[in-house]
Structures are given as structure tokens and as C-alpha cells.
Amino acid sequence: MKHIAALIALAFPLHAAPESRSIQASFYCFQYAPGIQSIEVPDGGAGQSVRLSTANITPAVSLTLSGNDALVFTSGDKTKPAARVTVPGELGKALIVLMPAPAGSPEPYRGFALDYTRDRFPLGTYRLVNVSKHPIRGAIGRSYAEVQPGGVAGLELQGDEGATQGVKFEFNEKGKWNRLTETRAAVRRDRRWLVCVYQDPTTQRMNLRSIPDRDYSVTPPTATAALSE
Known part of the structure; x- marks a missing residue:
């Protein structure tokens, strides 16, 4: 880490x-x-x-x-x-x-x-980044990681393509684990995800933001970079 x-x-x-x-x-x-x-x-x-x-x-x-x-x-x-x-x-x-x-x-x-290389951040994985002041932990199916404040960890999806798995993320406050989010997600190996866990400076609530990526090709040096759809 x-x-x-x-x-x-x-x-x-x-x-x-x-x-x-x-x-x-x-x-x-x-x-x-x-x-x-x-x-x-x-x-x-x-x-x-x-x-x-x-x-x-x-x-x-x-x-x-x-x-x-x-x-x-x-x-x-x-x-x-x-x-x-x-x-x-x-x-x-x-x-x-x-x-x-x-x-x-x-x-x-x-x-x-x-x-951002495929070796270190392959398709079918989540890169979990903790930019909050609380320890966090997350599980997607059988994949599990704990991340301290300022830490980075990977979650690699297990199971068959398209299979639906449980997703659960929690944060620790004063020694107690609290639910951040709980949902379900399908196993996909055609993309990867950046997941940022942070504390909203206005509401002070803990939040999670997931950003999918398909590993775009390199933009020619003379071109202006455009946003993905």
C-alpha cells in the first residue's frame, strides 16, 4: 500500500x-x-x-x-x-x-x-483511494481490502463474467465500523474503476465516488484532449 x-x-x-x-x-x-x-x-x-x-x-x-x-x-x-x-x-x-x-x-x-499501466491497474479491478481521515474497508464478492487514511489498495473482481456480486463499503469512526454503501455489481473485465472515499467538507458526511474507465488510447501530441462520453 x-x-x-x-x-x-x-x-x-x-x-x-x-x-x-x-x-x-x-x-x-x-x-x-x-x-x-x-x-x-x-x-x-x-x-x-x-x-x-x-x-x-x-x-x-x-x-x-x-x-x-x-x-x-x-x-x-x-x-x-x-x-x-x-x-x-x-x-x-x-x-x-x-x-x-x-x-x-x-x-x-x-x-x-x-x-496507470495495465500491469498495476488491470481491467476488471477497482483502485480504492482513501482521501478521508477515517480508515475504510470494502468488499466486492470475495475481494476485500482495508485502507488507512491516505492509502491506496486494489480490489480485483472474482467470478464469471456478468455474475452479480454483493458490494459493501464501511468506514471506521471512534472504533466502530459504519456502513458507507451497500449494493450489487456485475463482474466486468472490459473496464476498470477509480473509487475515491472522502468526507464532504460542507456536510461532513462520508461519501464514495466511483469513476469507470476503459483505458483510452493515447491522444496525438498536437490534439486537444477531449472528455470521454
Whole structure:
């Protein structure tokens, strides 16, 4: 299990210029920062505009990193960084999740990167991300995972294609497990899901958001990334 706290730590300035490298990156916006729904992604050339979505994961685009540091900008203005995200050196394909940064932060978004390769995040699996302050646990059929605050875990669907299985997620508060959601889902191996568990800052209620993805092909470097349907 990895910890988001380590993934979203801001990079410190280096005395020597870090090497640049290119990866494929998709984006999911957990919640819009005020007034910023599009970002400019440096790709070693003119850059690409990506329209963020709170409902879908964007198709992959080329992203140029400075060392392990991904810096994206407010759309149309490369003097205004929108987010600075640490991408582990071994990642060649990343899913970058963005969320509004706390008041007083240098950039409007903070974020973290997940391994988006088929080996680490295969079709037929759920990637469970806990961005709340409570431990959570979830089960889909025979698959089970517990995730601490800031943690990430995978749930791989078991059983025959199309079979319906029970789904149950809970969170722990003051030593007691409380139901978050309980439903049923069909086994599908033609897609994968990002599942974020969070606490609503207004209502303080625990919520779960599931975002399906079909592993879109890479967008040509000269094209503008479009949202999935």
C-alpha cells in the first residue's frame, strides 16, 4: 500500500537542473478549484489544453516532467502554475488526480499520481483511494481490502463474467465500523474503476465516488484532449 501523503508532497528546488522525461498522463478532477476547469499540459512543444472533468477520466496525453516533478498550468497562461505533482520515477503511464488545495497554497490544485499501466491497474479491478481521515474497508464478492487514511489498495473482481456480486463499503469512526454503501455489481473485465472515499467538507458526511474507465488510447501530441462520453 502506498500513501497519498508522500505522493502529493511538493518538490523542493534543486541546485542542479533535473533531467526531463516524458510520460503518458490521464487526469481526473475530484473537485474544481474556483475558476479553473482547464489546464495546460507541457509536452516539450507548444503544450496541450486538457478540459478537466469531475465525472470522467481524460484520455492520455504526453506530459513532460522535470525530474519527478509534474507542473501543469492554468489554461492559456504558462506563468500561473495550476498544480505541482510528484510522479514516482518508475511510472511511465500515470493517472493524476487533482483536488482543490487548502487556502494559502501556492497552486490552486494539489494532486497525486497513480500507476496507470495495465500491469498495476488491470481491467476488471477497482483502485480504492482513501482521501478521508477515517480508515475504510470494502468488499466486492470475495475481494476485500482495508485502507488507512491516505492509502491506496486494489480490489480485483472474482467470478464469471456478468455474475452479480454483493458490494459493501464501511468506514471506521471512534472504533466502530459504519456502513458507507451497500449494493450489487456485475463482474466486468472490459473496464476498470477509480473509487475515491472522502468526507464532504460542507456536510461532513462520508461519501464514495466511483469513476469507470476503459483505458483510452493515447491522444496525438498536437490534439486537444477531449472528455470521454
